Structure formats: structure tokens, C-alpha cells
């Protein structure tokens with residue numbers, strides 16, 4: 001099963017390559033929030049409000065939304081039948097299923113522009129908060145008994 005955070009990262013990475021989350025119902029929706037990340041004053045980066053908004057909208061209509069070029073409903077990705085693995089060709093996340101047969105390979109098979117070594121690789125938010133917390137904790141608790 002692909003955990004929710006993994007599906008979120010899957011969308012975040014493909015949005016950076018301009019692939020939208022779409023529905024093909026009558027009221028066709030297309031969501032590709034840009035930018036996906038924002039940087040705060042420190043070196044952290046997190047998802048933008050636009051992305052979080054789109055993500056909650058996608059979750060609400062998870063059975064209708066799918067990633068453009070990979071017609072597997074987000075709801076299915078969140079089910080037990082699917083997992084998300086890195087593509088062997090481009091390292092982007094792709095859905096894989098042991099249950100569903102005849103799964104199409106990665107979107108990159110049909111992209112002439114990707115993978116492109118000249119383009120920056122899509123990335124995930126950087127948060128070193130936990131690292132800093134650990135560091136603070138260590139400093140607070142470390143006995144300053146180191147003798148010179």
C-alpha cells in the first residue's frame with residue numbers, strides 16, 4: 001500500500017515537471033499548483049498553501065483524480081493494490097501493482113523532454129527541523145565534562 005505521504009510526494013514531484021492532477025468527469029478539473037515549495041527565512045522549505053489546497057481537493061475527489069499520463073485513480077494508489085517505486089529510467093516515482101495486470105510503464109516513456117540531465121531534478125521539501133531538534137537535545141543533555 002502506498003502511504004498517503006508517498007502519494008503526496010508522487011504528485012509533488014510530477015507537478016514540478018508540469019504534470020497535472022486531472023479528472024475526466026464532466027466537470028473536468030485540472031490541478032497543477034506552482035510553485036510546489038516555498039522557502040522560509042531559514043533553509044527549510046515546505047509545501048506551499050496552493051499545493052496543500054490542491055492536495056486536500058485531490059483527496060476529497062480521490063476516486064476521480066489521477067495524474068495526467070498515468071490514469072490510475074489517486075484513491076486506487078491509496079489502496080492496498082498499489083505501491084509507488086522509482087522508475088528505473090528516470091527515478092521519478094511510478095505506481096506499480098502486483099494485483100492489476102497490464103500496467104503502463106512510467107510517463108517518461110512518452111516524454112521526449114524527460115529524463116533530461118540538464119534540468120534540475122524535482123525534489124521534496126527540505127526540513128532539517130528534526131535534525132536541529134536532535135542537535136539541541138544533544139547539546140542540552142550532553143555533560144560538559146570534556147576535559148582538554
Ligand SMILES: [Zn+2]
Nearest residue numbers: 087090106108
Ligand atoms: Zn521514468
